[in-house]
Amino acid sequence: MDDLAAAFGQAASLLLGFDAELIEIIGLSLRVSFMAVGLAALLGLPLGAAVALYRFPGRTLLGALLNAFMGLPPVVVGLVVYLMLSRAGPLGALGLLFTPGAMILAQCLLVLPIVAALSAQIVADLNEEYNEQLHSFAAGPLQRLATLVWDGRFSLMTAILAGFGRAIAEVGAVMIVGGNIAHSTRVMTTAIALETSKGNLALALGLGIVLIALALAVNFAALALRDAARPRYG
Amino acid sequence: MVKRRSFVAGVFLAAAVAFPSLAAERSIVVASTTSTENSGLFGSILPVFEAASGIRVKVVAVGTGQAIKLAKNGDADVLFVHHRPSEEIFVAEGYGVKRFEVMYNDFVLVGPKSDPAGVRGMTDAPAALARIAAAKATFASRGDDSGTHKKELGLWQAAKVDAVAASGQWYRETGSGMGATLNTAAGLGAYALADRGTWISFANKGDLEIMVEGDKRMFNPYGAILVNPAKHKHVKAAEGQAFIDWLVSDAGQKAIADYQLGGLQLFFPNAKKAGS
Amino acid sequence: MAEPAIETSSILPLRLESVSYEASGKRLIDGVTFDLRAGTRSVILGPNGAGKSLLLRLCHGLIRPSAGNVSWAAASGVAVPYRQAMVFQRPVLLRRSVAANVAYPLRLRRTPARERHARVEEALSRAGLSALAGRAARSLSGGEQQRLAIARAWVMRPEVLFLDEPTANLDPAAARAIESLIDGVHASGAKIVMTTHDLGQARRLADEILFLHRGHLLERADAATFFTKPKTAEASAFLKGDLSW
Structure with a gap:
C-alpha cells in the first residue's frame, strides 16, 4: 500500500520538521492526558485502596462497578460529560464545554475506574503480605492505606500507565466535549479523526505513528524511572 | 510522608500552570x-x-x-x-x-469510474438516483441526520424511491461524516452525494469521480x-x-x-x- | 500527640484464662491458662503443630480467642498495642531502606523527628546494621533481615517482645547473632516471649519454659527444672528427640 509507506514518511517529516501546529497539538494532548491521569490517580489510588482494605456498605458493589467500568466506551463518557457541562445541563454555568478542562474531566472519568480497580488488586495483594506486621505495629486504617499505597508505588505506577495509555489514545470522549476546535481543543486523536475524514489517510496514519511513539516514550520514561529507583527500595 | 505531600502539592502546582489563561479572551x-x-x-x-x-x-x-x-x-x-x-x-x-x-x-453525485448504473453526465439528480436504485448499485449515505443527509433524503423522495427500505442491501448508511462516507464509498465502489467543497478538498478519491452535477435541486x-x-x-x-x-x-x-x-x-x- | 510509652505503669502481667482457639471446626488451642510476668525470658516449646505460633498471636492480639480471655494488667487508657512488639518467623520488611524500616513504627507513633533519628541510629548500631542503613531492606541476607526486624521492634522500646521462631530459616552463625541480639533486648529491660522447636536454643535463652503439645499447655517450669525433670511423658519424649519431627 502506498499510503502505508507514505505514512511513515509523513510521521518522520512531521516530527523532524517541528511543525508548529503539530507541536501545539502534541502539547495539548500531553497536558490534557497528564492532568486527567494525575487527577484520576489522586482519586483512584485511595479509592482502590479503600475498596481493598475497608469494609463498608456497598463495597462489593463498588468493586464490581469499578471493574465493569474499566471498559467504559469513551463515547458514552463523552456524552454524559457533555450533558453535564452543556449550558442546558446542571454544570452548564461553569462554561467548561469545549475547553481543555472539559476534556480533562472526561478523560479522568474514563481512566478513574482503571486506576482504581487495578490499585485495589495491587493493594489487596500487598496487604496480604503486610497484614500481620501492620496489625502488630498497631497501624491505624489510614496509616495502613498510606503505607500500602506508598510501598506499592512501583506496581501502582503500572496501573497509572495503563490509565495514561487509555487517556492519550481515546477519541470519542474528547471529540464530543472538546469539539476538536483548531488551536484550542484539538488533540492527537481528534486530529487523526479529522485528517481521516478529509481523506488524508497517510497524514492521519503519520499522526497515529507519532501518537504511538509518544505513548511509548512516556512508558519508557516511567519504567526507566522505576528501574532506577527500585534497586534502592524494591 | 514529607515526600508524598510534596508530590501531591506538585500535582496541583502542575495543574495550575498547565492552563494559565483559560479566561480573558x-x-x-x-x-x-x-x-x-x-x-x-x-x-x-x-x-x-x-x-x-x-x-x-x-x-x-x-x-x-x-x-x-x-x-x-x-x-x-x-x-x-x-x-x-x-x-x-x-x-x-x-x-x-x-x-x-x-x-x-452545491452537491455533486459521485460514483465509481465503472458507473454500473449508467448515470454519468445526467443533469436530473432524482432521475439518476432512480436509475441507481433500479440497478441496485451500491450507494453510501451519510445516515447521520446532517444537512447533506437531509438533502439526499429529499432527492430520494423526489425520485420516488424508498431507499432507506434497502438499508443494509445496496443502500449503506455509514452514520458518519462526509469524509468518512467518501472513504467508505471509495472502498466499496459506491455512489454518494457530497458537497462540492468537501469533494474538491477530499484527498482519498480513489476510483470515484463526479457523475451528476448542475441540477438546481442540488443547490446548497x-x-x-x-x-x-x-x-x-x-x-x-x-x-x-x-x-x-x-x-x-x-x-x-x-x-x-x-x-x-x-x-x-x-x-x-x-x-x-x-x-x- | 505525646507518645503513650511515657506511661510508667506496666502492662504486665499478661493473663490468659481458659483460652481456646478454633479454626474450621478444629480446636487448635484448648483451654490454656497462664500468666506472663515482667523480666523473664519465657520460651514456648513444643513440637511442630503444637500451636506455638497461634498461642503467641493470641498473646499479641493478632487473633482473637474463640473462648476465654486475654487480658493485660494495664490501667485503662494505656495504649497496650504500642507497648509490645512482635518479630515473625519470616520478617515482613517494607519496600524501603533499612533506616526507613526502623523509623517506620516511630512514624506511626508520631515520634518527633529528632528523637526518631536518634533512636533509629541507636537501634541500627545495636543490631550491627549502621553500615547498611541506606540499603534496600529487601536486598539484605536472611540473617540481616531478621536482625533488622528485631531492631525495628526494639526501636519501639516495647515492654514485651514476642518472637516467633526467629531463627528457623537461618544458618547457625546467623542464628547466634540473633540470639545475642535478643539477649541485648532483654538486658535493656524487655520481657521476652518466644517460640522455638530448637532445644539448644531453648536451653541457651530460656528462663522458663511453657511446654505446648497439641494445643494443650502440658508443663510450665523454670528452665533448669524442665530440662532436668520433665513431669509429663510427652515432654520427656520431646527432650529425647522422639517428637521433634
Whole structure:
C-alpha cells in the first residue's frame, strides 16, 4: 500500500520538521492526558485502596462497578460529560464545554475506574503480605492505606500507565466535549479523526505513528524511572 | 510522608500552570458543519476576521443535526449550517434570532469510474438516483441526520424511491461524516452525494469521480444564525453578531470568494445587500 | 500527640484464662491458662503443630480467642498495642531502606523527628546494621533481615517482645547473632516471649519454659527444672528427640 509507506514518511517529516501546529497539538494532548491521569490517580489510588482494605456498605458493589467500568466506551463518557457541562445541563454555568478542562474531566472519568480497580488488586495483594506486621505495629486504617499505597508505588505506577495509555489514545470522549476546535481543543486523536475524514489517510496514519511513539516514550520514561529507583527500595 | 505531600502539592502546582489563561479572551463558539471545516474554508477566512475584530472564533464542526442540537442547548453562540428548512424552524422556535444568507455551494453525485448504473453526465439528480436504485448499485449515505443527509433524503423522495427500505442491501448508511462516507464509498465502489467543497478538498478519491452535477435541486445554501440571547443569556450576542455581520459584509464575502483549492472556487457568496 | 510509652505503669502481667482457639471446626488451642510476668525470658516449646505460633498471636492480639480471655494488667487508657512488639518467623520488611524500616513504627507513633533519628541510629548500631542503613531492606541476607526486624521492634522500646521462631530459616552463625541480639533486648529491660522447636536454643535463652503439645499447655517450669525433670511423658519424649519431627 502506498499510503502505508507514505505514512511513515509523513510521521518522520512531521516530527523532524517541528511543525508548529503539530507541536501545539502534541502539547495539548500531553497536558490534557497528564492532568486527567494525575487527577484520576489522586482519586483512584485511595479509592482502590479503600475498596481493598475497608469494609463498608456497598463495597462489593463498588468493586464490581469499578471493574465493569474499566471498559467504559469513551463515547458514552463523552456524552454524559457533555450533558453535564452543556449550558442546558446542571454544570452548564461553569462554561467548561469545549475547553481543555472539559476534556480533562472526561478523560479522568474514563481512566478513574482503571486506576482504581487495578490499585485495589495491587493493594489487596500487598496487604496480604503486610497484614500481620501492620496489625502488630498497631497501624491505624489510614496509616495502613498510606503505607500500602506508598510501598506499592512501583506496581501502582503500572496501573497509572495503563490509565495514561487509555487517556492519550481515546477519541470519542474528547471529540464530543472538546469539539476538536483548531488551536484550542484539538488533540492527537481528534486530529487523526479529522485528517481521516478529509481523506488524508497517510497524514492521519503519520499522526497515529507519532501518537504511538509518544505513548511509548512516556512508558519508557516511567519504567526507566522505576528501574532506577527500585534497586534502592524494591 | 514529607515526600508524598510534596508530590501531591506538585500535582496541583502542575495543574495550575498547565492552563494559565483559560479566561480573558474574546471568543465565540460557532457550531458548524464538517463541510465548511474539512474543505478548509474556515482555515482561510477566520484569520482575516480574527485580525480585523480581535475576536477568536472556535469552530465545532459536526453534522447539521448535531450542530442545531448544540445551538439549542446554548453550547454555541452562532449556528452556521446548510439545511434551510431546519434553520427556519430553529429561528421560528425562538432558538435563533435571524437567519442570514451567507453563501452556497452545491452537491455533486459521485460514483465509481465503472458507473454500473449508467448515470454519468445526467443533469436530473432524482432521475439518476432512480436509475441507481433500479440497478441496485451500491450507494453510501451519510445516515447521520446532517444537512447533506437531509438533502439526499429529499432527492430520494423526489425520485420516488424508498431507499432507506434497502438499508443494509445496496443502500449503506455509514452514520458518519462526509469524509468518512467518501472513504467508505471509495472502498466499496459506491455512489454518494457530497458537497462540492468537501469533494474538491477530499484527498482519498480513489476510483470515484463526479457523475451528476448542475441540477438546481442540488443547490446548497449556507445560513448563519445568532443563538437567541433571550433563550441563553450567556450567549455572546455582540461578538456573535459581529461575526455574522462580517460574513455578509463586502470584506467577508470577498474572503469567501477568494478561497480556492486547486484553482477552483469552493463557495459562492450570496449575502443580500443591507437594506435589500 | 505525646507518645503513650511515657506511661510508667506496666502492662504486665499478661493473663490468659481458659483460652481456646478454633479454626474450621478444629480446636487448635484448648483451654490454656497462664500468666506472663515482667523480666523473664519465657520460651514456648513444643513440637511442630503444637500451636506455638497461634498461642503467641493470641498473646499479641493478632487473633482473637474463640473462648476465654486475654487480658493485660494495664490501667485503662494505656495504649497496650504500642507497648509490645512482635518479630515473625519470616520478617515482613517494607519496600524501603533499612533506616526507613526502623523509623517506620516511630512514624506511626508520631515520634518527633529528632528523637526518631536518634533512636533509629541507636537501634541500627545495636543490631550491627549502621553500615547498611541506606540499603534496600529487601536486598539484605536472611540473617540481616531478621536482625533488622528485631531492631525495628526494639526501636519501639516495647515492654514485651514476642518472637516467633526467629531463627528457623537461618544458618547457625546467623542464628547466634540473633540470639545475642535478643539477649541485648532483654538486658535493656524487655520481657521476652518466644517460640522455638530448637532445644539448644531453648536451653541457651530460656528462663522458663511453657511446654505446648497439641494445643494443650502440658508443663510450665523454670528452665533448669524442665530440662532436668520433665513431669509429663510427652515432654520427656520431646527432650529425647522422639517428637521433634
